[in-house]
Amino acid sequence: MAVLVVAALVLLGGSLGYVLRAGQRGGHRVVAADASFTLDEPGLYYRDAASGRVARASGPAGGPSCDRFHAAGEHALCLRALPGTPARTEAVVYDRHFRAIRTVTVPGIPNRARVSASGQLLSWTTFAVGDSYAVSGFSTRTSILDLRTGYLVKSVETIPLTVDGARYHAPDVNYWGVSFAADDNRFYATVSTGGRTHLVEGDLAAWSARTLRENVECPSLSPDGSRIAFKKKVSADPAAPWRLYLLDLADLREHPLAETRSVDDQAVWLDGATLAYALPAGTSGVSDLWTVPADGSGAPVLLARGASSPVGIPAPPPP
Template identity: 70%
Template sequence: GGRVAGGPSCDRFHAAGSTALCLQRRPGVPARSYVLVLDERLREVRRMSLPGIPSRARVSASGHMLSWTMFATGDSYARSAFSTRTSILDLRTGYLVKNIEQIPLTLDGRRHHAPDVNYWGVTFAADDNRFYATVSTGGRTRLVEGDMRNWSARALRENVECPSLSPDGTRIAFKKRVSDGPREPWRLYVLDLGTGREHPVAERRGIDDQALWTDTKTLAYGYGGAVWSVPADGTGTPRRLAGGASSPAVPR
Protein backbone atom coordinates (compact mmCIF):
# COMPACT_ATOMS: atom_id res chain seq x y z
CA GLY A 1 0.00 0.00 0.00
CA GLY A 2 0.91 3.65 -0.08
CA ARG A 3 2.75 5.47 2.65
CA VAL A 4 0.99 7.63 5.19
CA ALA A 5 3.09 9.94 7.37
CA GLY A 6 2.07 10.60 10.94
CA GLY A 7 3.39 11.28 14.40
CA PRO A 8 6.81 12.68 15.29
CA SER A 9 10.08 12.07 13.49
CA CYS A 10 12.04 9.28 15.18
CA ASP A 11 15.59 7.93 15.00
CA ARG A 12 14.39 4.61 16.41
CA PHE A 13 10.80 3.42 16.67
CA HIS A 14 8.72 0.44 17.77
CA ALA A 15 5.04 -0.17 18.44
CA ALA A 16 2.87 -2.95 19.85
CA GLY A 17 -0.51 -3.18 21.51
CA SER A 18 -1.78 0.39 21.74
CA THR A 19 1.64 1.91 22.51
CA ALA A 20 4.46 3.29 20.38
CA LEU A 21 7.98 4.26 21.44
CA CYS A 22 9.93 6.97 19.63
CA LEU A 23 13.56 7.90 20.26
CA GLN A 24 14.72 11.30 19.00
CA ARG A 25 18.28 12.57 19.11
CA ARG A 26 18.55 16.18 20.21
CA PRO A 27 21.14 18.52 18.69
CA GLY A 28 24.11 19.59 20.75
CA VAL A 29 26.97 18.28 22.86
CA PRO A 30 26.96 16.21 24.99
CA ALA A 31 24.55 13.90 23.19
CA ARG A 32 21.03 13.81 24.58
CA SER A 33 17.79 12.34 23.30
CA TYR A 34 14.07 12.44 23.86
CA VAL A 35 12.13 9.30 24.69
CA LEU A 36 8.53 9.75 23.55
CA VAL A 37 5.70 7.43 24.56
CA LEU A 38 2.87 7.60 22.00
CA ASP A 39 -0.69 6.26 21.90
CA GLU A 40 -2.26 4.23 19.08
CA ARG A 41 -2.77 7.41 17.05
CA LEU A 42 0.88 8.40 17.54
CA ARG A 43 -0.02 11.22 19.91
CA GLU A 44 2.54 12.01 22.60
CA VAL A 45 1.51 10.97 26.12
CA ARG A 46 4.90 11.15 27.88
CA ARG A 47 8.30 12.68 27.18
CA MET A 48 11.65 12.12 28.90
CA SER A 49 15.05 13.67 28.21
CA LEU A 50 17.95 11.27 28.69
CA PRO A 51 21.66 11.27 27.83
CA GLY A 52 22.95 9.31 24.86
CA ILE A 53 22.36 8.42 21.21
CA PRO A 54 19.31 6.29 20.24
CA SER A 55 20.17 2.68 19.44
CA ARG A 56 17.36 0.17 20.17
CA ALA A 57 13.65 0.42 21.01
CA ARG A 58 11.16 -2.28 21.98
CA VAL A 59 7.55 -2.46 23.21
CA SER A 60 6.09 -5.66 24.66
CA ALA A 61 3.20 -7.31 22.80
CA SER A 62 0.70 -5.96 25.34
CA GLY A 63 2.03 -2.41 24.98
CA HIS A 64 2.68 -2.25 28.74
CA MET A 65 6.46 -2.69 28.89
CA LEU A 66 8.94 -0.45 27.07
CA SER A 67 12.70 -0.66 26.72
CA TRP A 68 15.31 1.39 24.93
CA THR A 69 19.08 1.42 24.58
CA MET A 70 21.21 4.54 24.23
CA PHE A 71 24.88 4.75 23.31
CA ALA A 72 26.53 6.57 26.19
CA THR A 73 29.92 6.64 24.42
CA GLY A 74 30.68 5.57 20.86
CA ASP A 75 28.02 4.99 18.23
CA SER A 76 28.61 1.51 16.83
CA TYR A 77 28.57 -2.05 18.17
CA ALA A 78 31.35 -2.86 15.71
CA ARG A 79 33.80 -0.80 17.75
CA SER A 80 35.49 -2.06 20.88
CA ALA A 81 35.07 1.23 22.75
CA PHE A 82 31.39 1.82 23.41
CA SER A 83 29.11 2.01 26.40
CA THR A 84 25.33 1.68 26.55
CA ARG A 85 22.49 2.47 28.92
CA THR A 86 19.40 0.30 28.68
CA SER A 87 16.17 1.35 30.40
CA ILE A 88 12.87 -0.41 31.11
CA LEU A 89 9.58 1.40 31.75
CA ASP A 90 6.41 -0.26 33.08
CA LEU A 91 3.48 1.84 31.88
CA ARG A 92 1.09 0.15 34.31
CA THR A 93 2.94 1.46 37.37
CA GLY A 94 5.06 4.22 35.87
CA TYR A 95 8.17 2.57 37.33
CA LEU A 96 11.31 3.40 35.33
CA VAL A 97 14.62 1.57 35.56
CA LYS A 98 17.01 4.08 34.01
CA ASN A 99 19.86 1.58 33.67
CA ILE A 100 19.52 -2.18 34.12
CA GLU A 101 23.26 -2.69 34.70
CA GLN A 102 22.65 -3.22 38.42
CA ILE A 103 20.40 -6.24 37.89
CA PRO A 104 21.94 -9.27 39.68
CA LEU A 105 23.60 -11.35 36.95
CA THR A 106 24.34 -15.06 37.13
CA LEU A 107 27.15 -16.15 34.81
CA ASP A 108 28.27 -19.80 34.56
CA GLY A 109 26.28 -20.56 37.70
CA ARG A 110 27.86 -17.80 39.80
CA ARG A 111 26.97 -14.20 40.60
CA HIS A 112 28.97 -11.91 38.37
CA HIS A 113 30.26 -8.46 39.32
CA ALA A 114 32.35 -6.37 36.93
CA PRO A 115 32.66 -2.69 36.01
CA ASP A 116 32.49 -3.44 32.27
CA VAL A 117 28.96 -4.90 32.24
CA ASN A 118 26.83 -3.50 29.38
CA TYR A 119 23.29 -4.44 28.35
CA TRP A 120 21.43 -3.75 25.12
CA GLY A 121 18.62 -4.99 22.89
CA VAL A 122 15.80 -6.03 25.24
CA THR A 123 12.93 -8.19 23.92
CA PHE A 124 9.92 -9.06 26.09
CA ALA A 125 8.03 -12.33 26.57
CA ALA A 126 4.24 -12.41 26.43
CA ASP A 127 3.89 -12.42 30.23
CA ASP A 128 5.46 -8.90 30.52
CA ASN A 129 7.76 -10.31 33.21
CA ARG A 130 10.41 -12.32 31.40
CA PHE A 131 12.76 -10.62 28.95
CA TYR A 132 15.87 -11.40 26.94
CA ALA A 133 18.79 -9.08 26.23
CA THR A 134 22.47 -8.99 25.35
CA VAL A 135 25.08 -8.58 28.07
CA SER A 136 28.72 -7.80 27.37
CA THR A 137 31.43 -8.39 29.94
CA GLY A 138 35.01 -9.62 29.83
CA GLY A 139 35.16 -9.12 26.07
CA ARG A 140 32.30 -11.55 25.39
CA THR A 141 28.64 -11.09 24.55
CA ARG A 142 25.95 -13.38 25.89
CA LEU A 143 22.21 -13.87 25.72
CA VAL A 144 20.60 -13.32 29.12
CA GLU A 145 17.12 -14.16 30.37
CA GLY A 146 15.77 -11.59 32.80
CA ASP A 147 13.00 -11.72 35.38
CA MET A 148 11.35 -8.41 36.27
CA ARG A 149 9.43 -9.71 39.28
CA ASN A 150 12.48 -11.28 40.91
CA TRP A 151 14.85 -8.68 39.42
CA SER A 152 17.46 -11.15 38.24
CA ALA A 153 19.20 -12.19 35.04
CA ARG A 154 21.11 -15.30 33.98
CA ALA A 155 23.36 -15.86 31.00
CA LEU A 156 22.24 -18.57 28.59
CA ARG A 157 24.52 -18.57 25.55
CA GLU A 158 27.55 -16.81 24.07
CA ASN A 159 27.73 -14.71 20.90
CA VAL A 160 24.10 -13.56 20.81
CA GLU A 161 23.38 -9.87 20.17
CA CYS A 162 20.15 -7.89 19.81
CA PRO A 163 17.74 -10.78 20.47
CA SER A 164 14.16 -10.72 19.19
CA LEU A 165 11.68 -13.23 20.63
CA SER A 166 9.25 -14.84 18.17
CA PRO A 167 5.50 -14.25 18.74
CA ASP A 168 5.06 -17.86 19.90
CA GLY A 169 7.97 -17.53 22.35
CA THR A 170 9.89 -20.50 20.97
CA ARG A 171 12.73 -18.88 19.00
CA ILE A 172 15.05 -15.91 19.12
CA ALA A 173 16.36 -14.07 16.08
CA PHE A 174 19.72 -12.44 16.73
CA LYS A 175 22.85 -11.13 15.11
CA LYS A 176 25.87 -13.40 15.50
CA ARG A 177 29.43 -12.16 15.17
CA VAL A 178 31.12 -14.22 12.46
CA SER A 179 34.11 -11.96 11.78
CA ASP A 180 36.51 -9.84 13.82
CA GLY A 181 36.71 -7.20 11.10
CA PRO A 182 35.06 -3.79 11.44
CA ARG A 183 32.95 -4.16 8.28
CA GLU A 184 29.73 -6.16 8.53
CA PRO A 185 30.96 -8.59 11.20
CA TRP A 186 27.49 -10.06 11.90
CA ARG A 187 24.99 -12.41 10.28
CA LEU A 188 21.35 -12.97 11.20
CA TYR A 189 20.66 -16.25 12.97
CA VAL A 190 17.67 -17.92 14.63
CA LEU A 191 17.96 -19.89 17.88
CA ASP A 192 15.47 -22.56 18.93
CA LEU A 193 15.09 -22.10 22.71
CA GLY A 194 13.83 -25.65 23.19
CA THR A 195 16.61 -27.53 21.40
CA GLY A 196 19.42 -24.98 21.61
CA ARG A 197 20.05 -25.34 17.88
CA GLU A 198 20.72 -22.31 15.73
CA HIS A 199 20.83 -21.66 12.00
CA PRO A 200 21.61 -18.70 9.72
CA VAL A 201 18.90 -17.12 7.62
CA ALA A 202 19.28 -16.49 3.89
CA GLU A 203 20.40 -12.89 4.43
CA ARG A 204 24.18 -12.98 3.94
CA ARG A 205 24.92 -9.30 4.44
CA GLY A 206 26.06 -7.93 7.78
CA ILE A 207 22.90 -6.78 9.58
CA ASP A 208 23.41 -4.41 12.50
CA ASP A 209 19.81 -4.29 13.69
CA GLN A 210 17.41 -5.88 16.15
CA ALA A 211 15.31 -7.93 13.74
CA LEU A 212 11.52 -7.93 14.02
CA TRP A 213 9.22 -10.95 13.67
CA THR A 214 6.43 -9.82 11.36
CA ASP A 215 4.77 -13.22 12.00
CA THR A 216 5.98 -16.62 13.22
CA LYS A 217 7.79 -17.30 9.94
CA THR A 218 9.28 -14.01 8.76
CA LEU A 219 11.86 -11.48 9.93
CA ALA A 220 12.15 -7.79 9.00
CA TYR A 221 15.16 -5.55 9.57
CA GLY A 222 16.87 -2.38 8.41
CA TYR A 223 19.83 -2.37 6.04
CA GLY A 224 21.28 0.28 3.75
CA GLY A 225 18.49 2.78 4.29
CA ALA A 226 15.70 0.30 3.55
CA VAL A 227 13.59 -2.32 5.32
CA TRP A 228 14.03 -5.92 4.18
CA SER A 229 12.42 -9.25 5.05
CA VAL A 230 13.59 -12.85 4.94
CA PRO A 231 12.12 -16.22 6.01
CA ALA A 232 13.20 -17.24 9.51
CA ASP A 233 13.79 -20.90 8.63
CA GLY A 234 16.86 -20.26 6.46
CA THR A 235 15.11 -20.71 3.12
CA GLY A 236 14.24 -18.15 0.44
CA THR A 237 15.99 -14.88 -0.34
CA PRO A 238 15.90 -11.38 1.18
CA ARG A 239 13.14 -9.12 -0.12
CA ARG A 240 13.13 -5.33 -0.06
CA LEU A 241 9.96 -4.04 1.60
CA ALA A 242 10.44 -0.27 1.71
CA GLY A 243 13.11 2.23 0.77
CA GLY A 244 14.06 5.21 2.89
CA ALA A 245 12.96 3.30 5.98
CA SER A 246 14.11 1.72 9.23
CA SER A 247 12.72 0.44 12.56
CA PRO A 248 9.90 -1.79 11.20
CA ALA A 249 6.95 -2.55 13.51
CA VAL A 250 3.75 -4.56 13.04
CA PRO A 251 1.17 -3.49 15.64
CA ARG A 252 -1.25 -6.28 16.46
Protein backbone atom coordinates in the same frame (compact mmCIF):
# COMPACT_ATOMS: atom_id res chain seq x y z
CA MET B 1 32.71 12.55 24.50
CA ALA B 2 31.78 14.23 21.21
CA VAL B 3 35.34 13.64 19.92
CA LEU B 4 35.10 9.93 20.76
CA VAL B 5 31.77 9.62 18.98
CA VAL B 6 32.98 11.34 15.81
CA ALA B 7 36.17 9.23 15.76
CA ALA B 8 34.14 6.03 16.02
CA LEU B 9 31.87 7.20 13.21
CA VAL B 10 34.81 7.84 10.87
CA LEU B 11 36.23 4.37 11.55
CA LEU B 12 32.90 2.73 10.81
CA GLY B 13 31.90 4.60 7.70
CA GLY B 14 28.80 5.91 9.44
CA SER B 15 26.49 2.96 10.05
CA LEU B 16 24.50 5.08 12.47
CA GLY B 17 25.55 8.43 11.04
CA TYR B 18 22.06 9.80 10.54
CA VAL B 19 21.36 9.43 14.27
CA LEU B 20 24.58 11.19 15.21
CA ARG B 21 23.87 14.04 12.82
CA ALA B 22 20.36 14.37 14.20
CA GLY B 23 21.75 14.85 17.68
CA GLN B 24 24.41 17.39 16.69
CA ARG B 25 22.72 19.49 14.02
CA GLY B 26 21.43 22.91 14.85
CA GLY B 27 17.81 23.94 14.46
CA HIS B 28 16.49 20.54 15.52
CA ARG B 29 12.77 20.54 14.73
CA VAL B 30 10.31 18.02 16.10
CA VAL B 31 7.32 17.30 13.85
CA ALA B 32 4.14 16.13 15.56
CA ALA B 33 1.88 13.46 14.06
CA ASP B 34 -0.95 14.48 11.77
CA ALA B 35 -4.32 14.31 13.49
CA SER B 36 -5.50 11.54 11.18
CA PHE B 37 -2.38 9.36 11.59
CA THR B 38 -2.97 6.51 14.06
CA LEU B 39 -1.99 2.88 14.64
CA ASP B 40 -5.55 1.72 14.08
CA GLU B 41 -4.94 0.59 10.50
CA PRO B 42 -3.16 -2.81 10.29
CA GLY B 43 -0.07 -3.08 8.16
CA LEU B 44 3.58 -2.04 8.01
CA TYR B 45 4.81 1.06 9.83
CA TYR B 46 8.38 2.37 9.79
CA ARG B 47 10.63 5.42 10.04
CA ASP B 48 10.81 7.20 6.70
CA ALA B 49 14.35 8.47 5.98
CA ALA B 50 13.28 11.28 3.67
CA SER B 51 11.06 12.99 6.23
CA GLY B 52 12.40 11.53 9.47
CA ARG B 53 8.79 10.73 10.41
CA VAL B 54 6.87 7.56 11.13
CA ALA B 55 5.13 6.35 7.99
CA ARG B 56 2.60 3.71 7.02
CA ALA B 57 3.31 1.60 3.94
CA SER B 58 -0.16 2.30 2.59
CA GLY B 59 0.23 6.08 2.67
CA PRO B 60 2.53 9.09 3.20
CA ALA B 61 4.53 9.75 6.35
CA GLY B 62 2.19 11.29 8.91
CA GLY B 63 3.59 10.22 12.26
CA PRO B 64 5.92 12.12 14.56
CA SER B 65 9.60 12.63 13.82
CA CYS B 66 11.72 9.82 15.29
CA ASP B 67 15.22 8.39 15.04
CA ARG B 68 14.10 5.00 16.37
CA PHE B 69 10.52 3.71 16.53
CA HIS B 70 8.57 0.71 17.75
CA ALA B 71 4.93 0.03 18.64
CA ALA B 72 2.69 -2.75 19.96
CA GLY B 73 -0.55 -3.05 21.86
CA GLU B 74 -1.84 0.37 22.81
CA HIS B 75 1.46 2.27 22.77
CA ALA B 76 4.30 3.47 20.57
CA LEU B 77 7.83 4.50 21.48
CA CYS B 78 9.81 7.17 19.67
CA LEU B 79 13.47 7.96 20.32
CA ARG B 80 14.75 11.35 19.20
CA ALA B 81 18.29 12.70 19.35
CA LEU B 82 18.34 16.12 21.02
CA PRO B 83 20.62 18.89 19.71
CA GLY B 84 23.89 19.84 21.36
CA THR B 85 26.59 18.06 23.32
CA PRO B 86 26.86 15.90 25.27
CA ALA B 87 24.52 13.65 23.30
CA ARG B 88 21.04 13.20 24.76
CA THR B 89 18.00 11.21 23.71
CA GLU B 90 14.33 11.97 24.25
CA ALA B 91 12.19 8.83 24.67
CA VAL B 92 8.53 9.67 24.04
CA VAL B 93 5.69 7.24 24.78
CA TYR B 94 2.55 7.68 22.67
CA ASP B 95 -0.90 6.15 22.67
CA ARG B 96 -2.31 4.66 19.45
CA HIS B 97 -3.35 8.13 18.26
CA PHE B 98 0.18 9.46 18.80
CA ARG B 99 -0.73 11.58 21.76
CA ALA B 100 2.34 11.84 24.00
CA ILE B 101 1.73 10.40 27.46
CA ARG B 102 5.26 10.36 28.90
CA THR B 103 8.68 11.72 28.00
CA VAL B 104 12.02 10.64 29.47
CA THR B 105 15.36 12.28 28.62
CA VAL B 106 18.48 10.11 28.89
CA PRO B 107 22.16 10.48 27.96
CA GLY B 108 23.48 9.11 24.69
CA ILE B 109 22.56 8.49 21.03
CA PRO B 110 19.30 6.65 20.11
CA ASN B 111 19.96 3.02 19.26
CA ARG B 112 17.27 0.43 20.08
CA ALA B 113 13.55 0.71 20.93
CA ARG B 114 11.12 -2.04 21.91
CA VAL B 115 7.51 -2.28 23.16
CA SER B 116 6.06 -5.47 24.61
CA ALA B 117 3.16 -7.16 22.81
CA SER B 118 0.69 -5.75 25.33
CA GLY B 119 2.14 -2.26 24.99
CA GLN B 120 2.72 -2.02 28.77
CA LEU B 121 6.50 -2.47 28.90
CA LEU B 122 8.91 -0.33 26.90
CA SER B 123 12.68 -0.39 26.59
CA TRP B 124 15.28 1.75 24.89
CA THR B 125 19.06 1.63 24.48
CA THR B 126 21.36 4.56 23.84
CA PHE B 127 25.06 4.73 23.03
CA ALA B 128 26.84 6.79 25.67
CA VAL B 129 30.29 6.45 24.07
CA GLY B 130 30.97 5.33 20.51
CA ASP B 131 28.22 4.61 18.02
CA SER B 132 28.53 0.94 17.09
CA TYR B 133 28.97 -2.45 18.70
CA ALA B 134 31.78 -3.08 16.21
CA VAL B 135 33.98 -0.50 17.95
CA SER B 136 35.77 -1.40 21.17
CA GLY B 137 35.25 0.83 24.19
CA PHE B 138 31.59 1.58 23.54
CA SER B 139 29.19 2.15 26.40
CA THR B 140 25.43 1.67 26.41
CA ARG B 141 22.54 2.58 28.66
CA THR B 142 19.35 0.49 28.57
CA SER B 143 16.16 1.41 30.41
CA ILE B 144 12.81 -0.34 30.97
CA LEU B 145 9.57 1.54 31.66
CA ASP B 146 6.52 -0.22 33.13
CA LEU B 147 3.40 1.75 32.22
CA ARG B 148 1.28 -0.32 34.62
CA THR B 149 3.08 1.13 37.62
CA GLY B 150 4.93 4.07 36.07
CA TYR B 151 8.21 2.62 37.39
CA LEU B 152 11.32 3.33 35.34
CA VAL B 153 14.39 1.09 35.52
CA LYS B 154 16.91 3.75 34.54
CA SER B 155 19.67 1.21 33.89
CA VAL B 156 19.24 -2.55 33.47
CA GLU B 157 22.81 -2.88 34.77
CA THR B 158 21.37 -2.58 38.29
CA ILE B 159 19.67 -6.00 37.95
CA PRO B 160 21.77 -8.76 39.64
CA LEU B 161 23.49 -10.77 36.91
CA THR B 162 24.48 -14.44 36.88
CA VAL B 163 27.07 -15.49 34.25
CA ASP B 164 27.69 -19.19 33.65
CA GLY B 165 25.88 -20.04 36.90
CA ALA B 166 27.82 -17.65 39.17
CA ARG B 167 26.88 -14.21 40.47
CA TYR B 168 28.80 -11.70 38.43
CA HIS B 169 30.17 -8.20 39.09
CA ALA B 170 32.25 -6.13 36.64
CA PRO B 171 32.55 -2.45 35.74
CA ASP B 172 32.32 -3.12 31.98
CA VAL B 173 28.82 -4.70 31.94
CA ASN B 174 26.65 -3.29 29.13
CA TYR B 175 23.11 -4.29 28.13
CA TRP B 176 21.30 -3.63 24.86
CA GLY B 177 18.51 -4.86 22.62
CA VAL B 178 15.72 -5.86 25.01
CA SER B 179 12.92 -8.13 23.73
CA PHE B 180 9.94 -8.84 26.00
CA ALA B 181 8.10 -12.12 26.57
CA ALA B 182 4.30 -12.24 26.44
CA ASP B 183 3.99 -12.40 30.24
CA ASP B 184 5.26 -8.79 30.60
CA ASN B 185 7.82 -10.01 33.12
CA ARG B 186 10.57 -11.97 31.38
CA PHE B 187 12.81 -10.32 28.85
CA TYR B 188 15.79 -11.23 26.69
CA ALA B 189 18.72 -8.94 25.94
CA THR B 190 22.42 -8.86 25.13
CA VAL B 191 24.95 -8.36 27.88
CA SER B 192 28.58 -7.61 27.08
CA THR B 193 31.45 -8.01 29.53
CA GLY B 194 35.07 -9.10 29.41
CA GLY B 195 35.12 -8.91 25.63
CA ARG B 196 32.27 -11.43 25.25
CA THR B 197 28.58 -11.05 24.47
CA HIS B 198 25.84 -13.24 25.96
CA LEU B 199 22.13 -13.79 25.56
CA VAL B 200 20.52 -12.91 28.88
CA GLU B 201 17.12 -13.91 30.25
CA GLY B 202 15.81 -11.39 32.75
CA ASP B 203 13.02 -11.67 35.30
CA LEU B 204 11.62 -8.33 36.48
CA ALA B 205 9.55 -9.78 39.34
CA ALA B 206 12.52 -11.75 40.70
CA TRP B 207 14.86 -8.87 39.85
CA SER B 208 17.44 -11.18 38.30
CA ALA B 209 19.15 -11.94 34.99
CA ARG B 210 21.14 -14.96 33.82
CA THR B 211 23.17 -15.76 30.73
CA LEU B 212 21.96 -18.52 28.40
CA ARG B 213 24.39 -18.56 25.50
CA GLU B 214 27.43 -16.72 24.19
CA ASN B 215 27.73 -14.65 20.98
CA VAL B 216 24.10 -13.49 20.75
CA GLU B 217 23.34 -9.84 20.00
CA CYS B 218 20.10 -7.88 19.57
CA PRO B 219 17.70 -10.76 20.33
CA SER B 220 14.15 -10.66 19.01
CA LEU B 221 11.69 -13.12 20.54
CA SER B 222 9.19 -14.81 18.21
CA PRO B 223 5.46 -14.20 18.77
CA ASP B 224 5.04 -17.72 20.20
CA GLY B 225 8.03 -17.27 22.54
CA SER B 226 9.90 -20.32 21.24
CA ARG B 227 12.62 -18.79 19.04
CA ILE B 228 14.99 -15.85 19.04
CA ALA B 229 16.32 -14.09 15.97
CA PHE B 230 19.69 -12.48 16.59
CA LYS B 231 22.83 -11.21 15.00
CA LYS B 232 25.90 -13.40 15.51
CA LYS B 233 29.46 -12.19 15.17
CA VAL B 234 31.04 -14.31 12.44
CA SER B 235 33.98 -12.14 11.38
CA ALA B 236 36.61 -9.83 12.84
CA ASP B 237 36.09 -7.46 9.91
CA PRO B 238 34.52 -4.29 11.43
CA ALA B 239 32.83 -3.56 8.10
CA ALA B 240 30.90 -6.86 8.06
CA PRO B 241 31.07 -8.63 11.43
CA TRP B 242 27.56 -10.12 11.82
CA ARG B 243 25.09 -12.52 10.26
CA LEU B 244 21.44 -13.13 11.13
CA TYR B 245 20.74 -16.41 12.96
CA LEU B 246 17.79 -18.07 14.65
CA LEU B 247 17.98 -19.79 18.05
CA ASP B 248 15.54 -22.44 19.29
CA LEU B 249 15.06 -21.80 23.02
CA ALA B 250 14.05 -25.41 23.74
CA ASP B 251 17.49 -26.86 22.93
CA LEU B 252 19.56 -23.71 22.19
CA ARG B 253 20.31 -24.94 18.68
CA GLU B 254 20.90 -22.27 16.06
CA HIS B 255 20.81 -21.98 12.28
CA PRO B 256 21.77 -19.16 9.90
CA LEU B 257 19.13 -17.30 7.93
CA ALA B 258 19.26 -16.78 4.18
CA GLU B 259 20.51 -13.20 4.56
CA THR B 260 24.29 -13.37 4.07
CA ARG B 261 24.99 -9.62 4.31
CA SER B 262 26.08 -8.15 7.64
CA VAL B 263 23.04 -6.89 9.56
CA ASP B 264 23.52 -4.33 12.34
CA ASP B 265 19.90 -4.20 13.48
CA GLN B 266 17.48 -5.79 15.92
CA ALA B 267 15.28 -7.79 13.57
CA VAL B 268 11.50 -7.60 13.95
CA TRP B 269 9.02 -10.46 13.57
CA LEU B 270 6.33 -9.34 11.13
CA ASP B 271 4.54 -12.63 11.82
CA GLY B 272 5.53 -16.09 13.05
CA ALA B 273 7.46 -16.88 9.88
CA THR B 274 8.98 -13.61 8.61
CA LEU B 275 11.68 -11.29 9.90
CA ALA B 276 12.28 -7.68 8.84
CA TYR B 277 15.47 -5.68 9.30
CA ALA B 278 17.34 -2.64 7.97
CA LEU B 279 20.42 -2.66 5.73
CA PRO B 280 22.41 0.35 4.51
CA ALA B 281 21.20 1.75 1.19
CA GLY B 282 23.29 3.46 -1.46
CA THR B 283 22.95 6.86 0.22
CA SER B 284 25.06 7.46 3.32
CA GLY B 285 23.05 7.29 6.51
CA VAL B 286 19.97 5.82 4.76
CA SER B 287 18.73 2.24 5.03
CA ASP B 288 16.26 -0.01 3.25
CA LEU B 289 14.03 -2.63 4.84
CA TRP B 290 14.35 -6.29 3.90
CA THR B 291 12.58 -9.50 4.91
CA VAL B 292 13.76 -13.09 5.15
CA PRO B 293 12.03 -16.35 6.17
CA ALA B 294 12.70 -17.42 9.76
CA ASP B 295 13.22 -21.09 8.88
CA GLY B 296 16.45 -20.46 6.95
CA SER B 297 14.89 -21.03 3.54
CA GLY B 298 14.27 -18.63 0.67
CA ALA B 299 16.12 -15.40 -0.04
CA PRO B 300 16.04 -11.79 1.20
CA VAL B 301 13.26 -9.64 -0.28
CA LEU B 302 13.24 -5.83 -0.42
CA LEU B 303 10.34 -4.53 1.67
CA ALA B 304 10.67 -0.72 1.64
CA ARG B 305 13.28 1.75 0.44
CA GLY B 306 14.58 4.58 2.62
CA ALA B 307 13.14 3.04 5.76
CA SER B 308 14.10 1.67 9.17
CA SER B 309 12.45 0.62 12.47
CA PRO B 310 9.82 -1.70 10.95
CA VAL B 311 6.67 -2.53 12.90
CA GLY B 312 3.90 -4.89 11.79
CA ILE B 313 0.50 -3.93 13.23
CA PRO B 314 -1.80 -6.97 13.02
CA ALA B 315 -5.45 -6.84 12.10
CA PRO B 316 -7.79 -6.95 15.12
CA PRO B 317 -9.25 -10.37 15.94
CA PRO B 318 -12.75 -11.03 14.59
CA PRO B 319 -15.59 -10.24 17.01
